[in-house]
Amino acid sequence: MMAQLTALLTHPLGQMIAALAAIMAFLGVNGLVLLYTERKVAGFIQRRPGPYEVGPQGLLQPFADAGKLISKQLVAPMGADRLLFWLAPLVSLAPVVVCFLPIPFSPLLTGMEANLGLLLILAFSGLNTLALCLAGWGSNNKYSLLGAARAVAQSVAYEIPLLLAVLAVAFQAGSLDLSAIVAPQTKGLLSWNVFVQPLAFVIFFISAVAETNRAPFDLPEAESELTAGFHTEYSGMGFGIFFLAEYSYMVVVCAVATALFLGGWGGPVLPGPWWFLCKVFALVFALMWFRWTFPRVRFDQLLNVCWKWLIPLGLANLVATALAVKWMR
Amino acid sequence: MKRLIKTLKGLWSLIVGLKITGVELFKPWLTVHYPRQEVTNLSSFRGHIELMPAADDLLTPRCIMCWKCVEICPSRCISLRMHVKGEEPGQAGADPGLLLAPEVKSPYSVHLAPPPEKIERILDSYRLNYSLCSLCGLCVQACPVDAIRFSRNAYLVGTTRQSFDLDLLARLKSRAASAAVSARANP
Numbered sequence: 001m002m003a004q005l006t007a008l009l010t011h012p013l014g015q016m017i018a019a020l021a022a023i024m025a026f027l028g029v030n031g032l033v034l035l036y037t038e039r040k041v042a043g044f045i046q047r048r049p050g051p052y053e054v055g056p057q058g059l060l061q062p063f064a065d066a067g068k069l070i071s072k073q074l075v076a077p078m079g080a081d082r083l084l085f086w087l088a089p090l091v092s093l094a095p096v097v098v099c100f101l102p103i104p105f106s107p108l109l110t111g112m113e114a115n116l117g118l119l120l121i122l123a124f125s126g127l128n129t130l131a132l133c134l135a136g137w138g139s140n141n142k143y144s145l146l147g148a149a150r151a152v153a154q155s156v157a158y159e160i161p162l163l164l165a166v167l168a169v170a171f172q173a174g175s176l177d178l179s180a181i182v183a184p185q186t187k188g189l190l191s192w193n194v195f196v197q198p199l200a201f202v203i204f205f206i207s208a209v210a211e212t213n214r215a216p217f218d219l220p221e222a223e224s225e226l227t228a229g230f231h232t233e234y235s236g237m238g239f240g241i242f243f244l245a246e247y248s249y250m251v252v253v254c255a256v257a258t259a260l261f262l263g264g265w266g267g268p269v270l271p272g273p274w275w276f277l278c279k280v281f282a283l284v285f286a287l288m289w290f291r292w293t294f295p296r297v298r299f300d301q302l303l304n305v306c307w308k309w310l311i312p313l314g315l316a317n318l319v320a321t322a323l324a325v326k327w328m329r
Numbered sequence: 330m331k332r333l334i335k336t337l338k339g340l341w342s343l344i345v346g347l348k349i350t351g352v353e354l355f356k357p358w359l360t361v362h363y364p365r366q367e368v369t370n371l372s373s374f375r376g377h378i379e380l381m382p383a384a385d386d387l388l389t390p391r392c393i394m395c396w397k398c399v400e401i402c403p404s405r406c407i408s409l410r411m412h413v414k415g416e417e418p419g420q421a422g423a424d425p426g427l428l429l430a431p432e433v434k435s436p437y438s439v440h441l442a443p444p445p446e447k448i449e450r451i452l453d454s455y456r457l458n459y460s461l462c463s464l465c466g467l468c469v470q471a472c473p474v475d476a477i478r479f480s481r482n483a484y485l486v487g488t489t490r491q492s493f494d495l496d497l498l499a500r501l502k503s504r505a506a507s508a509a510v511s512a513r514a515n516p
Contacts, residue, residue: 041354044353044354044355045350045353045354046353047353047356047357047358047359047360048358048359048360049358049360049362052362289347289350289351289354290347292350293346293347293349293350294343294346309336
C-alpha cells in the first residue's frame with residue numbers, strides 16, 4: 001500500500017496532481033490570511049484597530065466575510081452576456097493554480113520541474129487580463145467596460161518592463177528554470193540577485209504592482225471613479241473569486257520576485273520553504289504598505305512612468321547585462 | 330538633467346511617504362473602542378439643553394418662566410407650560426401645541442403687562458423638540474438666571490422622531506433622583 005502510494009507520488013503526473021491539490025488548499029488559506037492581514041495593516045497604518053469584533057482580535061472576520069460572500073445571491077445584470085459574465089471570474093482564478101506549479105519553494109518542494117518555468121508563469125499570468133476584459137465586456141455596464149479598457153492598456157504596457165527585468169536575470173543565470181536561477185543565489189546574502197541587478201529588481205517590482213492592479217496602480221477598479229471597475233456588477237462569489245485571484249496573483253509575483261532576486265529558499269537555520277514563505281510575505285506586506293501610502297496615479301502618469309522611464313531603463317539594463325555576461329565568459 | 334533631478338526627488342518623496350506610514354503603523358491606536366471604552370473629553374461637548382436645578386432644591390428648576398428662551402429660539406423648538414399658584418394648572422401660557430403653532434404667543438410679550446413680582450409660578454412642563462434644534466445656544470445666552478445649560482449627553486440615540494421630543498423637567502427630576510442614589514451610595 002505504502003509502496004504504491006510512493007510510486008504514485010513519485011510519478012511526474014501523480015506529483016503534479018498532488019501539487020495542484022496542495023496549491024488550491026494553499027490559495028484558499030492564503031486568501032483568508034491576506035484578507036485579514038490587509039485590513040489589519042490598513043487599520044494600523046490609520047491608527048485604528050481594524051477588524052476586532054468577530055473572534056479574538058477579529059481573527060474569525062475572514063471566515064465571516066467568506067460565509068457572507070458564499071451565501072449571497074448571484075445576480076447577472078440585465079442585458080449582460082451571461083456566459084462571458086460567469087466565465088470571467090473562473091478565467092481569472094484558474095491560471096493562478098498553474099502559475100504556482102514551477103515555483104520552487106525548496107529544491108524538493110517544487111510542483112513541476114520545468115526548464116521553461118519562468119515563461120510558463122509569465123504566459124499564464126497574462127490570462128488575467130483576458131478575464132478582466134471578459135468581465136468588463138460581459139457586464140453591460142459602462143464602469144465595467146472602462147475598467148476593462150484600463151486593465152488591458154495597463155497590462156500591455158507593464159508586461160514589457162516586467163519581461164525586460166526578468167530577461168536580464170535570465171541572461172545572467174543562463175536559464176529560464178526558476179530552480180536553476182535560485183541555486184547560485186543560495187551562497188549567502190551578497191549572492192542575491194537584488195545586489196547584482198538592483199535596477200532590474202526595482203523595475204520588476206513596480207511592474208508587478210501594476211500587473212496585479214494594486215494601488216497606486218489600481219486604475220481598473222478605481223473605486224472613487226469607476227465604483228468598482230471591472231467587478232462592479234459581480235455579487236457574492238463572483239466578486240469573491242476575483243478577490244481570491246487578486247491575492248493569489250500578489251503571492252505569485254512576490255514568489256517570482258523572491259526566486260529571481262531575493263535568493264529563493266536560501267537562508268540559515270530554518271528549512272528552505274520557511275525562508276521562501278517569509279520572503280514572499282515580506283514582499284506582500286510591502287505591497288499592502290504601498291497601497292495604504294500612495295494615492296492612485298492618473299492614467300497618463302501611469303503610462304508615462306512605463307514608456308518614458310521603465311522601458312528605456314529596462315532596455316539599458318538588459319543591454320548592459322548582455323555585454324557583461326558576454327565579456328565575463 | 331533637470332527632469333532627472335525632478336524624478337529623483339519624486340522617488341525620494343515616495344520613500345519619505347513610506348517612512349511616515351511605516352512609523353504610524355507602530356504607534357498606538359487613536360480611536361476609542363466605544364462599547365468597551367468611552368471618550369473622556371465630554372466636558373467640551375454641547376448636547377441638547379437641560380434645566381439646571383435651584384441651588385437649594387435639586388428637584389425644582391431654576392427657571393423663572395420668563396419665556397425668553399421660547400421667544401428667542403429661531404427654530405421654535407422649546408415650549409413650556411406653567412400655572413400661577415392657586416390657579417388651575419395649565420391656564421397661563423397655554424401650550425400652543427408643540428411647535429405646530431407658527432407664532433408662539435407668550436402672555437408677557439406683547440399683550441399684557443408683566444405680572445406682579447410676588448406671584449409664585451410653577452413650571453408644569455418644559456419640552457424641547459430636539460429634532461428641530463440647531464444647537465445655536467441663544468436660549469442659554471438669553472436666560473437671565475442661568476437655568477439652561479448644554480448637556481453632555483453624547484450617547485443620545487432614538488429610533489423614532491418622537492424619541493427626540495424631550496421632556497426636560499422629567500429629565501431634571503430623574504437626574505436629581507440618581508444623584509440622591511449615588512449620594513446615598515458614597516456618602
